Amino acid sequence: MTEVSVAPVIVVFTDLDGTLLDHDTYGWDEALPALDLCKRLFIPIVLVSSKTRAEIDQLRLKLSISAPFISENGGGIFFPVDTTEVPPPDAFIDGDLWKWSLGLPYADLIRELDGIRDELGWNIKGFSDMRIDDISDLTGLDRGSARLAAMREFDEPFIILDQDPVDRENLRKAAAQRGLTITEGGRFFHLSGKNDKGQAMQKLMSLYKRLHGNIVSVALGDSPNDFSMLECADYPVLVRSKRNFEGLKKRIPRLMVTGEMGPKGWNTALLDILNEKQEADNV
Numbered sequence: 001m002t003e004v005s006v007a008p009v010i011v012v013f014t015d016l017d018g019t020l021l022d023h024d025t026y027g028w029d030e031a032l033p034a035l036d037l038c039k040r041l042f043i044p045i046v047l048v049s050s051k052t053r054a055e056i057d058q059l060r061l062k063l064s065i066s067a068p069f070i071s072e073n074g075g076g077i078f079f080p081v082d083t084t085e086v087p088p089p090d091a092f093i094d095g096d097l098w099k100w101s102l103g104l105p106y107a108d109l110i111r112e113l114d115g116i117r118d119e120l121g122w123n124i125k126g127f128s129d130m131r132i133d134d135i136s137d138l139t140g141l142d143r144g145s146a147r148l149a150a151m152r153e154f155d156e157p158f159i160i161l162d163q164d165p166v167d168r169e170n171l172r173k174a175a176a177q178r179g180l181t182i183t184e185g186g187r188f189f190h191l192s193g194k195n196d197k198g199q200a201m202q203k204l205m206s207l208y209k210r211l212h213g214n215i216v217s218v219a220l221g222d223s224p225n226d227f228s229m230l231e232c233a234d235y236p237v238l239v240r241s242k243r244n245f246e247g248l249k250k251r252i253p254r255l256m257v258t259g260e261m262g263p264k265g266w267n268t269a270l271l272d273i274l275n276e277k278q279e280a281d282n283v
């Protein structure tokens with residue numbers, strides 16, 4: 001299935017913004033040592049993001065990553081055709097990617113967000129209500145990248161303009177009544193189906209295990225929408241951000257928390273884990 005002829009022993013699942021990519025500049029230079037080491041050791045790096053397929057596909061090419069990737073908070077799993085030896089079971093071909101759909105269709109989510117807006121009477125603005133320039137202003141992305149960010153399939157990012165603080169409990173209830181989920185990333189709330197990053201990660205891990213036997217997983221993230229992924233990882237890493245997540249360590253006792261933010265923290269944590277794993281395997 002994978003791009004490698006050598007069976008991997010570790011699979012890395014990583015969030016992008018604020019984790020592998022700097023929250024403000026979207027750069028990844030400081031992560032290059034660990035990225036290069038993973039490539040040398042044939043360790044697949046699975047990008048897992050609330051970003052769209054169009055955005056991640058472009059980014060993975062820039063990063064020279066050929067592993068499958070997970071888009072829109074676990075809504076879709078995509079396998080590059082040119083590096084996928086055996087098509088994943090029940091996948092559909094979509095352009096030059098094999099696709100597993102786990103999320104709900106985007107049109108349904110937009111309709112439901114309308115319902116939530118009416119029910120709560122809040123000034124909610126979703127990506128579908130915004131012009132490309134608005135998305136560009138909010139994200140700091142250039143117009144071309146903002147256009148890719150607007151190509152949604154499984155998840156609607158939104159902001160709430162007139163509530164501070166936001167009554168999260170009420171928001172979650174309104175979504176839950178519709179069988180939907182609210183998550184929070186670094187910049188936006190997100191409305192999606194019951195899919196999340198953790199479920200998508202587990203689905204992909206099952207495939208890796210079926211093909212390659214006993215494999216361990218590393219997961220790295222910085223935001224609440226990453227916690228489902230951290231919970232099911234053998235090596236969960238919370239990449240430090242400006243936010244404080246008291247109590248997460250209780251929920252995930254084996255959690256590592258990086259000393260540094262973004263790609264710098266990502267790099268150090270991953271190098272430490274790979275060293276530790278190598279030493280343990282050599283004992």
Ligand SMILES: [Mg+2]
Nearest residue numbers: 015017018223
């Ligand atoms: Mg993030």
